[in-house]
Amino acid sequence: MSHARRLLRAVRWTLIPVTVTALAVAFTSAQASTVGHPQSTAGSAHSLLVRTANGVVRGAATTEGRQFLGIPYAQSPTGALRWQAPRRAADWRGVRDATEYGDYCAQNTYWAPGYSTQHTTEDCLDVNVYTPPATSRTASLAARLPVLVWIHGGANIGGDARDIVPDTFARRTNSIVVTVDYRIGAFGFLTLPGTTGNFALLDQQQALRWVRSNIGAFGGDAGRVTLAGQSAGGSAVCAQLASPAGRGLFRAAIIESGAYFDCGGSTRAQAETTGLAFAKKLGCTDAATAAACLRAKPAKAILDAQNGTGPETWNPTVGGRELPVQPAEAFTSGQASRVPVMNGATSDEGLVFAYDSFDRWGNALTADAYPKALTSAFGDTIGAKALARYPLSTYERPGYAYAAAYGDYLFACPALRADTRLAQRGRVYSYEFADRTSPLFASLPQDADFDFGATHAAELNYLFKPYGISARLDAEQRALADQMTAYWASFIHGSAPSAPGQPVMPDQKSAPGTVLQLRTASRGGNSATSETGKAHNCDLWDAAAGS
Template identity: 55%
Template sequence: MRFSRTRGAAAVLAALASVAAAGLPAQAAAAHHDSTLVRTQDGWVRGESTPEGRQFLGIPYAQPPVGQLRWARPRPAGSWDGVRRATDFSNRCVQGASWDPGYQDPTYTEDCLDLNVYAPEGTGSKPVMVWLHGGGLTAGAGSDIVPDAFARQTGTVVVSINYRLGAMGFLAASGLDKEAQDGVSGNYGMLDQQLALRWVRANIGRFGGDASRVTVAGESAGGRSVCTQLASPTARGLFRAGIIESGAYGDCAARTPKTAAAAGAAFAAKLGCSASASASASAAKDTVACLRGKPAQEILAAQSGFDWAPVAGGAFLPQQPATATATGHAAHVPVLNGANKDEGRLFAYGSYDGQGKPLTAAAYPDALKSAFGPATGAKALARYPLSAFPSPTLAYAAAVGDQLMACPALRLDRDLASDGRAPVYAYEFADRTSPPFASIREAGKTFDFGATHVDEVQYLFKHFGLPTPLNAEQHALSRQMVQYWGSFLHGSAPRAAGQPAMRDQRGHPGRTLSLRTASAGGNTISTTVGTEHRCDLWDATAAG
């Protein structure tokens, strides 16, 4: 639920009336004694204290993207009078239902561009991490994680944000191109992220954060977003470092304007707002008006089957991220980048065992050909023989995870390091005993997920606000990972007490920190991650 921008003001002002009468602004006087009362550039907010520190939830950073602002560049939030209560998460942006806790129902609310701030108590200016959530650019919210303990343990301020998703965040169309300043539409979700970063730059000092030491971080689609922001000239100066967790998939590729406009035309037709990608100006304008008149529920129902992703070719993203990185045109900032050892098992489970139809040996060759095409599928069949895996599903999962996540992450390490201007640190989360995330723990209790997609998140934060069921060894690994991430946020090489430091890829190419529990060998520097994931095959395939 959204909260009134003046909610709670009367009670607070009445309580402070005597102070105001003495000649000081009431809120300012109270802020000297109450660290949960903070003035932002738009108005006062009151958060709350927790055993981990302070938290301020549901602060708007942009105007609601409704009406004519649907599919428009986000505009800064307007000011409010009095004190805004900031103790509850805001709405998730428009998205469908999922198994995840609290996400069982879809949401159709477009008024969602808010952020959350977690700030430890105490004085001094602290490094800042801005977290971009995952969810395939079609789902998720800043409330997916609760990083309050992480913020306290690392001595940092953490900000999590919402941004527009799916068709609401990434629709490109001829009529929208004509409205865009650079003639390229379809990047609204990414522009939301940049506006949130600008809010952080303007306001975070009031929460104890250092605006000159901002790291943008994310997992899965959030990591892909970081990869995209690294390549965006309009993001320059908004952060000093980046963390990419399982986000290099597809080499962070964006859509071309032509492909995006064609998809937009097909989407419009699906909603009964027909117009070709090359429609006349008046027809294109009519199409956009028709789309803006559709309820969010219809937009969400129609978006299935389309690729919602950023669009290259304009001022926001002149080049493909991989091209910008390889040619030295990406931001020259330190990067911490990695993936999980068994990324593909989550996706394979969803396609097969989770549907009650485990992949069979007989169907395995065709599954590879369907996933990678006939020629590459045949090569994969030779490199991933069933004899090397406990089941056909896990064999398929290994191929998918290597091609989709593991090898693109290593390629990104090499490309970033080749520029030589900023350090690059590589990790692989390899705790194969890690519990799968909350929504599939019971449903998939007989499936071996290993160290699959998303699993590392719960070692850093409360995932969906839930305590993570870690054993003693996993808790130890969790503490070490928090130290690695925290030291990076503070500007050093990622380190943990008594553990090997992550190596800078510029001087130690191919050396990846493998994050494992003590009984599995502990954290070690590996030089064989690329070989283990058969990256010679997938690198050659990616090169064409």
């Protein structure tokens, strides 16, 4: 629905990538901290030198292990290479320093940490590699570690691979984590006559090929790669599952809050119409030469023209070689990769969206305005039905009622629909993060008079260090983080998601519609339930989606 797409665009900052991957079984006390600084340790110099296919890189030792930052996996997509498929990175001589992050990919501003200024650099196709302390390039094949490749979120128009720091995760899960930067916004998704439009997806695939060719030198197993992402990053995982070119590049996948809009993209005709309209904004009016005309424009001009656009504009193009059919169709028709998938969402996804639509601007939703807000978001017919399903008498504030409807429509029910579809092409394990005591995500206002509960991205605090900051967890939350770490880690290591003393995450083949809810012990603990669809009114939202 176009109404809801506009709302999603308005809160693009909440879709920042901070993904779910698998921390470890033994979480230590989570105190607010930043990435460890490089340390000089006896015998570490050799292990910090790694020979890749392009040349030697020197990383850094930290309190958690080793990190190699800003390694190019493709050439700079500038000049004639703008809006072209990525090309193999150029080789270098000598030792390349890999102790600092590369540049942000070109994007506009928003108020999350690190994004207060416009970034205009296009030379950004880098990966960051995090390893536990004991790995080395001389590790035997049997000793090589599984690999998690993380795709950041950001509504396809923002975000960066550094938005999560997974060094502690890598140590605790005894795995290697690779975070990926890729082209976003117009640079990653613009479709014009003569272009594919799926440059972001092609970048991600090129990064996966780099992992396949190089991860062994870091102690990783190229045959045990799990592709993961949250929000827009999770949606990208959907697309990669459906892409013929993605087959064989990963052996498992994790989708966190990424099934919104049923993982769908624009048709070729829609994408070209949108692309040509965008080109005209910049004075490139001839369809035959629009791509060449735009390549001559500075990055800032393209970003300025992009301002005010969002997910309804910049998303994958369906109907070409990279993505022949919509992911939902690929899942049900058997055209998608048949790798194991872990898929889920949070129980209160919509709260942060409701806050950013109303309370953030000092305009809290009132009871009188509530019915109109629903019809504005979902149309008259569905809005009226939603009013009956989400009565104000059930909620402390109108904004919370609106949030429940919006989150169920956009995330909870699409995740359950994705479970059903994914189960037709292979194993899929389903979870719902439902810890309403969760600490606030790092980019949220810490002093807001608003209960964010288990909102969008809340689970990332239990797995990673968003923006390099460890969330402050109490004893019960740390126990839940340990359990979640075990679930994610076992999946990354090749087993069904499980944790000591906890129920196994349900497989949708044997237990269709059953979801593992993740909660602290005093709130009921982890438990499998078949009532998730009913709790989120999915009969209403499935009918609205035409499912």
